[in-house]
Amino acid sequence: MYLGAALGMWLLPALVELRGPESVFLAETLAGVIWSLLWIRTRKFLNTVGFLVASAALMALPQFRTSNGVILCSSVALWFLALGRAGFAVNHMDIAPRYAGIVMGVSNTAGTLAGIISVDLTGKLLEASKLVYSDLSHQESWRAVFFIPGLLCIFSSVVFLLFSTGERIFD
Numbered sequence: 001m002y003l004g005a006a007l008g009m010w011l012l013p014a015l016v017e018l019r020g021p022e023s024v025f026l027a028e029t030l031a032g033v034i035w036s037l038l039w040i041r042t043r044k045f046l047n048t049v050g051f052l053v054a055s056a057a058l059m060a061l062p063q064f065r066t067s068n069g070v071i072l073c074s075s076v077a078l079w080f081l082a083l084g085r086a087g088f089a090v091n092h093m094d095i096a097p098r099y100a101g102i103v104m105g106v107s108n109t110a111g112t113l114a115g116i117i118s119v120d121l122t123g124k125l126l127e128a129s130k131l132v133y134s135d136l137s138h139q140e141s142w143r144a145v146f147f148i149p150g151l152l153c154i155f156s157s158v159v160f161l162l163f164s165t166g167e168r169i170f171d
Contacts (some may be wrong), residue, residue, distance in 0.1 A: 043087040047160050050084025055153035062142045081153075088160065096170035103170075118149070 015023050057077035064070045092100040092107070122145050129141035136142070 043091060043166065044161050044164060045087070047084045047087030047164075048157050050080045050082070050087065051153040051157035051160075054078075054080040054084065055150040055157070058146045058153065059150040061146045062139050084153075084157070091164060091166065094166045095168060097168065099170050114152075121148070 012024055012027065015027055054077045057073050057080065061070060061073045061077070064073055092103045096103045125144050125148075126136060126141065129138075129144070130136060133141050
């Protein structure tokens with residue numbers, strides 16, 4: 001708490017010089033929101049940031065024309081999915097300490113089923129795109145393939161943000 005206050009007092013005069021006095025209120029509000037998220041809602045924050053950035057990276061992936069751009073974009077998606085996992089994976093122990101293994105197994109099964117279904121769905125989407133564009137090298141051919149997982153990341157992030165809890169549910 002002290003470090004944040006001391007750092008803020010050091011940065012605020014420079015902010016006033018650059019942006020004017022009203023910027024102090026905006027900076028303090030932003031700092032307060034970030035501090036609240038980091039301090040009180042760390043898991044929800046990690047999960048939300050991780051999944052939303054990964055979603056943006058997945059949806060942007062078909063826009064890249066070079067292999068370096070695609071590798072960078074997919075790497076960013078995987079990095080931030082790992083960050084989102086930091087918010088999600090530890091929650092099983094909190095909500096069901098005695099049954100954490102079972103709860104983890106159920107959630108992993110749901111994720112595995114989604115992975116199995118998505119392989120078939122990807123094949124069907126690419127076959128349909130091949131009929132329309134006659135070539136899979138067209139940018140639009142891959143848009144839906146990466147757009148759907150991006151939407152699923154957004155959906156799962158919203159569900160976790162709204163309904164997750166760190167409180168014990170099962171004894």
